[in-house]
Amino acid sequence: MSETVLAIEDVTVAYHGDITILNNVNVSARKGQVTGIIGPNGAGKSTVLKTMFGFLPLRTGRIILQGRDISRQPPHERASGGVAYVPQNRSLFGELSVEDNLLLGCWPFRHDKEKVRTRIESVYDRFPILKDKRRDPVSSMSGGQQRFVEFGRALLIEPSVILLDEPTAMLAPKISKEIYQLVRGFADEGMTVVLVDQNVRRCAEISDYLYILELGRNKAEGSRPDFAEGSGLRDMVAAWM
DSSP states (O other): OOOEEEEEEEEEEEETTTEEEEEEEEEEEETTOEEEEEOSTTSSHHHHHHHHHTSSOOSEEEEEETTEEOTTOOHHHHHHTTEEEEOSSOOSOTTSBHHHHHHHHTGGGTTOHHHHHHHHHHHHHHOHHHHHTTTSBGGGSOHHHHHHHHHHHHHTTOOSEEEEESTTTTOOHHHHHHHHHHHHHHHHTTOEEEEEOSOHHHHHHHOSEEEEEETTEEEEEEEGGGGSTTSHHHHHHHHHO
16 A cells, blocks of 8 residues: 555634644545545635645644654745645746746746746656746646646656645636646656546546545545445435435
8 A cells, every 4th residue: 555645633623713623633645546525615625635734733633744844844845845735726927938937937936947947848848838928928828838837836846745736626628637647647647636526427437445524524435446336435425416
């Protein structure tokens, strides 16, 4: 069995100090696997990713990255430690070019010009369309192309963990298919992927292990076969879809 790379243990998180969103939640993500997080709207799925990346303080519990407690680390230190985060909402600077947006992702190693050059070239090798449009403002690109820029920027730090929040939201089916192939490919390359997705069927297809959240709590969990047709977990999902 693959090693656990990132885990949240008995985590409780509140907004504004008194509005509890996560209540004693546990999620473990393993090396080279896609860990899917599904659940009804308002279940706290996106909050799990924000918590993993350090945007939200813990009320209780801890976050473990490769055996180290990072509960008090700020987001930029988690990024330097190999954790990348792609939020659901667009996080690009629309008036800047593709390459300028990628250069911002090189900030942790901005003084190493050769590393900056080689990392950006590696992104262009993976996403040739971005090289063709490297001088174009991001705002002129389609939603799918912008998502590729966000993926490329996340990959610049050569992450061991990549957190993805609704990566296919508002995208055409053809582009969504490409995105899911990319996500599965990240895990096959050895990355630890944590995927939050409202497309339960596709999430279940590409995930090695799934967690169901409900009202900020763990409801159920299991491997991909556990969600096969006729299983209790599949029936549970069908009840709220």
